Structures are given as structure tokens and as C-alpha cells.
Amino acid sequence: MNQNRDFYAGLVATAFFALVLFVLIPIYVKVPSFIPGFAPPPDMWPRVVAIIGFVMGVLALVLAFPKMRETSKHQVTGLGGNIHRHKVLIARFVGVLVLFAAFVYGLPVIGFVPATVLLLGVLFIMTGNFERKFWMFGLTIIFPVLLYLLFTEVTHTPFPEGMLFSNSLSNLITLI
Amino acid sequence: MWNELLFAFQSVATLPNFLAMFAGIWGGVIIGAIPGMTGTMAVTLALPFTFYLPPVTSILLLVALYKGSTYGGSISAILIKTPGTASAACTVLDGYPLARAGKGGKALNMALVSSCIGDFISNISLFFLAMPLAMFALRVGPPEFFMLMAFSLTIVASISGRSLVLGIISACLGLLLATVGEDIYGSYRFALSEDMKSGLGMVPVLIGLFALPELIKMIVFRSEENTEAMKLGDNRLTLSEFRGSLKSICRGSLIGVVLGAIPGIGPSTAAFFSYSEARRTSKNGDKFGEGELEGVAASESANNGACGATMIPLLALGVPGDVITGVMLGAFMIHGLTPGPLLFQNNLGEVYALFVGILFSSVFLFIAGKATAGAFTKISRIPQTLLLPCILILCVYGIYSIGASPFDVTVLLVMGVVGFAMMLLNIPAAPFLIAFILGPMFEDNMRRSLAISRGDLGVFFQSWISWGFFALTVLFVILTIRREWKKWREKRDATPTSAS
Incomplete structure (x- = not known):
């Protein structure tokens, strides 16, 4: 169950940070045409955080996948079955x-x-x-x-x- | 000096002053314990009453409210997993598991004792070290601030629990949500609606993330353990438990004093910093987050230690470190006192009277805390099926009262659902909390430093304070990588053995 949870956590995190990185930041973080002096643009920090989150999400997926495959050899319960059960x-x-x-x-x-x-x-x-x-x-x-x-x-x-x-x-x- | 101190003692030891301090501490404890009602609110509400009081009595009332509310935040954090104030957020991590294990009273007693010791050390330092600490605080600029925040964020690694990767994901989520709203240069980020332009409130996010998931879990799973009242157990704090936490209490108090003296840092950062240090050095470090008394002691001593210290830049330099000391500055001005170096020359009598009065407040805090802790512990006897829905309603009222904004209530409920999803996916909430609180300070100071230096990264390495925090950060990252590597190798070696 833990391996499944790690996999889903990785999946959700990857999808969420990808959404932030490729959709939300370009639309909802406006970079002003003029920034006084040298100041990092407003999208720099959210972009850095989203990239780290995305990489960690992928890493969680990768780390959970082999163990999940090992577990699934003994017990096979699909997502549909899980939803029905709960x-x-x-x-x-x-x-x-x-x-x-x-x-x-x-x-x-x-x-x-x-x-x-x-x-x-x-x-x-x-x-x-x-x-x-x-x-x-x-x-x-x-x-x-x-x-x-x-x-x-x-x-x-x-x-x-x-x-x-x-x-x-x-x-x-x-x-x- | 001694004559002046004796005179100050005589002028403070009056019934009106004692009554003001006692009322302030008592009121502060109760207000701090109510989710959504903060020390800032308490001090602001009390300000009009001070117009009719003598200067020293007024300031003592406000200081007492501040200290009382800082301790009061720990009561709701421990008993109902609802940090009444941001500075009590760290107390939730070990306080609530202790309450669930039937040691709520013990945790409250530890919080009280460590708060009082932190407060006392802070008051003593205010007395003797006000000037040197204020001068040190002045040397902390945006680059030093940034390095300190970077070091504080490394605590994420130690409170991630089972998986460091999931801990970092949680921290990234916190850092990202902290960017919502207007940034320091006036650009809007992730402002999906008009309400989001002012950002997400800290209190709704924290309460939503910690208090609500328990309620949703109870409704969804309806397990037997959640319907029963928490067991009370033995509530006395033993001498050996106190002795075991003494080192963390002293260290936490000193951290609180040093960080509290720096304007803009405040008690919550001090609490996280102290908790992180206690976890790193304690022999029970692995048990932190599962209900370790030392964790409660570390965070509570630091946040109360920072309380008195926030007065240092205010009194010595006339610089208010946070909103509460800003309100207090107003109270000083109303009574014709101007905080700063001249205060020590022109109004030395009042300054000494304040110092003596603030020392008394530690004793009052202990008395009021002891009296209220017993009463609040009875909350644990209420069955969870009655208690948790009522907590949600209390949070809804408290949070609405902060800014009279329905949006804050929406944030509370949404964060509750997010917290529940994180609970289901085994994503720890603690790193989110730290990142959400420290994230804005980290980013703002990084951007300020780079703006000052016109993009030169060397700005981060120009002082010994920056170098010190940088070295600590690097050291901690290396130790974390080594620990994770060892863990991975142990797991790898154990797999074939268990398979055979």
C-alpha cells in the first residue's frame, strides 16, 4: 500500500508542478517590462520551486515504480477495483x-x-x-x-x- | 545603578501594575488559545485602554498580552492541533501526538515551563544585553537574512519523516503557495481572482492544513479511535523529563533571544530554528514529530525567548521588529516616550521600571499558565465527534474576524481538503508549514540582496555572519546526503537477506 501511495504522490506532484510550470506561470505571473536596477524577475522563484517540485515528483515515481511492480506480483488490484472497494x-x-x-x-x-x-x-x-x-x-x-x-x-x-x-x-x- | 533599580522596583511593585500584568497575561493566554485570534489583535484591542493608564503600566499591560498570547497559542496547538498563532505552529508537530497519546497535560506543562524559562532568559538579556544585541541586529542585512533562511529551510530534511523526496515535494508546495499575491516589486503572481491579489493568509493556511484534515478523516473513515475522547493519563512533568529537555530549553531560549533581537524575524522562525537544532543534537532525535517532549520544549522556549528580545531593537534603537512592537511603539509615543538611545538618557527611570516589570511578568505567566492549563486540559475529555466539528466552527469565526473576508474562510476549507489529500498520500505536512512561513522571507531577501548588489552573487559572502550560516548549511546538506546514502545502502543490503 505504501508503495502505491508513493507512486500516486509522485504522480500527483509531477502533474501539479507541470501544470504550474507550463500553464500557470506563463499565464498568471506577469513579468513587468521594466524592472528597476538588477532585480530578479517575479517569475524566477516560482519557476525554480516548480522545477524542483517537478523533478522530485518524477523521482518519487521512479523510486516507487520497481517496488510497486514487486508488490503487484503478489497482489493485483487495479485502480477501478480500489475505487469500487472504497x-x-x-x-x-x-x-x-x-x-x-x-x-x-x-x-x-x-x-x-x-x-x-x-x-x-x-x-x-x-x-x-x-x-x-x-x-x-x-x-x-x-x-x-x-x-x-x-x-x-x-x-x-x-x-x-x-x-x-x-x-x-x-x-x-x-x-x- | 542599584539605587535606580531599587527605585524602579518600588515604582513597579504597585497593585495597578500587578493587576495590569496579571490581566494582560491572563487575557493573552485566552486570546492566544482561540484559533484566529492573535497577539497582534490582543495588543491592538488593548491599546485604547492604555490612554488612561500611566506609561509604565500601559507598556507592561501590552507586553503581558504579547507574552500571554504567545504561550496561549501552544494550548490549542497541543490539544486540538490548531496553532492559535504562527509561532505555535512548530509546537503542533510533537504536542498533538503527545495529546493523542494521553499526555496532553504533560505537554502543556512542558510548554509552560519552557515558555517561562525562555521568557525569563529573554528578559534578563533585555536587561543586560540590549545595546550589544541591538548593534548585532543592525549588522544583519538582506544577505545575512537570506543565508539564515537558507539554513533554517534545511530543517525540511530532518522533519520529512519516511521519505526525503516527499518532504521536499511538500516544502515546494509550501514555497509555491507562499508566492501567491503581490511580490515586493508590486507584480501579481498566481492572482487567479481579485481576493488572491493580497495573498493567502498565514493563519487560515496553517489551521486548514493541521486542524481540518483530522475532522475530514473522522467523517470519511469513522474509525472507533476517533470517536472516543482522548485519554488524560498522568499529566505531571517529572524531574527527569524536565532535565532531559533542559539543554534544548536553554539553547532554544538563546536562539530566541538572538533571532528575536533581529527586526523582522520574529518568534516563528526562532521556534523552527530551535526545533531543528534540538532534533539534530538530541539522542531522541528520531522520535521528534511522533510526540517528543523535548520538541515541545525546544519550540516553546524559543518563541517565548524571542518575545522579550523583540523589545531590544525597539527600546535601544527605536526600530519595531514586528507588528506588535510597532503597536507598542505607538503606545510609547502616546505617553510622550520616544524609544531609541535617547530613551536611556532622558527616561532611565521608566526604562528600569519596565525592565523590572517585564521580569515580574515571567512569574505571572507561570501562575496564569498553570491555572489555565488544568482547565484547558479538560478539552481532551470531550468526545472527538463533538469536539472536531466545534473546532471547525471556532476556526471559521476566528479566521473571518481577522480580515472580515469570506475568502480567508474559503482558504481554510480548501487547505483542509489539501491537508487531507496530503495525509492520504503520505506527504508530510510539517515541511509545507516551514516552507510557507520562511519562504517569503527567503525570496524577498534574496531578491533584495541581488537588487542591492546589481546581480553580484558575492553579496552573499561579504560578512562573517553570512559565511557562518553558509558553512552550517553546506555541512548540514552533506550530513543529510550521507545519512540518506547510508539508509539506502542498509535497505539494499537488507533486501537479499530478507528474501533468502
Whole structure:
């Protein structure tokens, strides 16, 4: 398993640093037409780092490959087989990604407090442990509200009210 | 001098001063322990209150907040794998594994003791070595800075764990993410959106990388070990454990003092440097990263050692080394005191009173730390299924409060997913952390040095400080290559034996 992981780590690193080197740096690192005095251009350092990362990725692949071949003589499990075997775990991970994305996009719409209440509630459900339902329910409501009060009172942070609720929700919480 | 010291002692030993220091330390510890709330925030928030206080009381309150928050960062780092401050990031590496092994209280006690010793040594050096250290700090320019950062980055090799190659990949990822945003000459790099132009915040990245993967892992794998509360075990720090770490504590404190005196370096670099040195020299070096008390001691003594030392350039030269001392400079000015050489001539009474007061603060730090550590250790008793989701919500609020930016929250969540992917692929997170913190300083100082010298690489070898760090870097690289070569040969020799 470790050899497989090293191989995938090398593969991901090689692909990522290649993307940075050949796509992201040429597009997203602009070199100004005039640099005062002798100053290395802004793309020099990211390019050096990406090259080192790319070389290390290839090295990880090369080092993992023979050992992986040795392991595969004893046990052959393809990538498809692995995905099928771990489909529940993958579904849970996708669930986490969807939840985080929904939180980020939902935050400006429903406001900070309701979004964090929902996020906490769903996270409790996703842990799959329902032995302490009372605590889960209580914390889901009380904890974000307490934090909201703490941060608005102490640091005067302006949390987004949300397009749906406007000022009414924060007024209600402050009243409580 | 002794008469002035006695007078300073009398003027400091008053109830308002003690109350200010105690409140500052206590408040700082609590604020530092909350992820997202930093010492800078604490000092800035307290600044308006100082308008109504006498000058010495005001400065003592701010210094106490700074010291308290630096120690407080270690509490969340050890118990919930969430570095409250960047300087506590290094404490996570050994503190959290200790907490998982039921030694959270022991780790907290070690963090407290080493913080107090580091703080005390730092205060003593502030008292006796302010001028020479300030003069040394002035000799450290961009080339020396660059060499120091290069040496500090070699720690990547020692904390890469099983595979040096994967460690370097992790460090490259950290270095690359640190380049996002505006560079020192105003060019934008990897600014894929408007928000990214100001770069990725250090706190969201660090918290995302360390705290969130645990939550995602618990949700995805739902293993039994994650649903239970952590065991508390024996929380007392034994004399032999303390003695075993004493060398690292003293060395860490001195590293903190020297690096803290250099403007712009700060406690986090000192913590990494000290951790790296402790790992290299300790007989338990191989256990670092798996829950070694000496690792906690090394990083905590250095980051608190740097706290008092950041006051050295401020008091002796009037140069604030970081944002916090910048705010303190403001507090001095508000009260009609101008830090710098003239302060020692015109306001010697206040300076001595400050020195004496700062010495007292180490004692207050110990008392407040001891009292809060017991209470915070109870966090370990909360079942992980309740604790980890609440930590995420706490982090979301804390991080939003730093800059009122939803983008920071997005960075936190994305880094959590990246951290989880790294965990799955066995890519160590520690080298990423070091590279992300030190990377910008490394690059900025390299570019500054080359700009100053108009491209002449000789600028890096013009002073004995540069030469010293260069020699240490080369030596360490050679030792690492030798170690890896030996490891490879041992593996190669062992393979036919095991096969037969």
C-alpha cells in the first residue's frame, strides 16, 4: 500500500508542478517590462520551486515504480477495483466537499450565523455518531450564536447578515 | 545603578501594575488559545485602554498580552492541533501526538515551563544585553537574512519523516503557495481572482492544513479511535523529563533571544530554528514529530525567548521588529516616550521600571499558565465527534474576524481538503508549514540582496555572519546526503537477506 501511495504522490506532484510550470506561470505571473536596477524577475522563484517540485515528483515515481511492480506480483488490484472497494469512503469525502462548497456559496445568501449553524449540524450528522443527540442539537444552535456574540462584542467583526435575512437575524440574536 | 533599580522596583511593585500584568497575561493566554485570534489583535484591542493608564503600566499591560498570547497559542496547538498563532505552529508537530497519546497535560506543562524559562532568559538579556544585541541586529542585512533562511529551510530534511523526496515535494508546495499575491516589486503572481491579489493568509493556511484534515478523516473513515475522547493519563512533568529537555530549553531560549533581537524575524522562525537544532543534537532525535517532549520544549522556549528580545531593537534603537512592537511603539509615543538611545538618557527611570516589570511578568505567566492549563486540559475529555466539528466552527469565526473576508474562510476549507489529500498520500505536512512561513522571507531577501548588489552573487559572502550560516548549511546538506546514502545502502543490503 505504501508503495502505491508513493507512486500516486509522485504522480500527483509531477502533474501539479507541470501544470504550474507550463500553464500557470506563463499565464498568471506577469513579468513587468521594466524592472528597476538588477532585480530578479517575479517569475524566477516560482519557476525554480516548480522545477524542483517537478523533478522530485518524477523521482518519487521512479523510486516507487520497481517496488510497486514487486508488490503487484503478489497482489493485483487495479485502480477501478480500489475505487469500487472504497466507494462508501469516496462518497463521504465527496459529501464533505459538497458541504464545504455549499457553505462558501451559501454564506452570502443566508448569512454567517445560519450558515455556521447548518454547517455544524450537518457535520455532526456526518460523523455518524448519534449517542449524544442532546449535546449535538444544543451545540448546533448555541455554539455558533455564542461565538457570534463573542466576536461581535470583542472584536466588532461585521459578519455578513445574508441577503435573505438582512438585519433582522442579528437584531434577534443581540436581543436574546 | 542599584539605587535606580531599587527605585524602579518600588515604582513597579504597585497593585495597578500587578493587576495590569496579571490581566494582560491572563487575557493573552485566552486570546492566544482561540484559533484566529492573535497577539497582534490582543495588543491592538488593548491599546485604547492604555490612554488612561500611566506609561509604565500601559507598556507592561501590552507586553503581558504579547507574552500571554504567545504561550496561549501552544494550548490549542497541543490539544486540538490548531496553532492559535504562527509561532505555535512548530509546537503542533510533537504536542498533538503527545495529546493523542494521553499526555496532553504533560505537554502543556512542558510548554509552560519552557515558555517561562525562555521568557525569563529573554528578559534578563533585555536587561543586560540590549545595546550589544541591538548593534548585532543592525549588522544583519538582506544577505545575512537570506543565508539564515537558507539554513533554517534545511530543517525540511530532518522533519520529512519516511521519505526525503516527499518532504521536499511538500516544502515546494509550501514555497509555491507562499508566492501567491503581490511580490515586493508590486507584480501579481498566481492572482487567479481579485481576493488572491493580497495573498493567502498565514493563519487560515496553517489551521486548514493541521486542524481540518483530522475532522475530514473522522467523517470519511469513522474509525472507533476517533470517536472516543482522548485519554488524560498522568499529566505531571517529572524531574527527569524536565532535565532531559533542559539543554534544548536553554539553547532554544538563546536562539530566541538572538533571532528575536533581529527586526523582522520574529518568534516563528526562532521556534523552527530551535526545533531543528534540538532534533539534530538530541539522542531522541528520531522520535521528534511522533510526540517528543523535548520538541515541545525546544519550540516553546524559543518563541517565548524571542518575545522579550523583540523589545531590544525597539527600546535601544527605536526600530519595531514586528507588528506588535510597532503597536507598542505607538503606545510609547502616546505617553510622550520616544524609544531609541535617547530613551536611556532622558527616561532611565521608566526604562528600569519596565525592565523590572517585564521580569515580574515571567512569574505571572507561570501562575496564569498553570491555572489555565488544568482547565484547558479538560478539552481532551470531550468526545472527538463533538469536539472536531466545534473546532471547525471556532476556526471559521476566528479566521473571518481577522480580515472580515469570506475568502480567508474559503482558504481554510480548501487547505483542509489539501491537508487531507496530503495525509492520504503520505506527504508530510510539517515541511509545507516551514516552507510557507520562511519562504517569503527567503525570496524577498534574496531578491533584495541581488537588487542591492546589481546581480553580484558575492553579496552573499561579504560578512562573517553570512559565511557562518553558509558553512552550517553546506555541512548540514552533506550530513543529510550521507545519512540518506547510508539508509539506502542498509535497505539494499537488507533486501537479499530478507528474501533468502
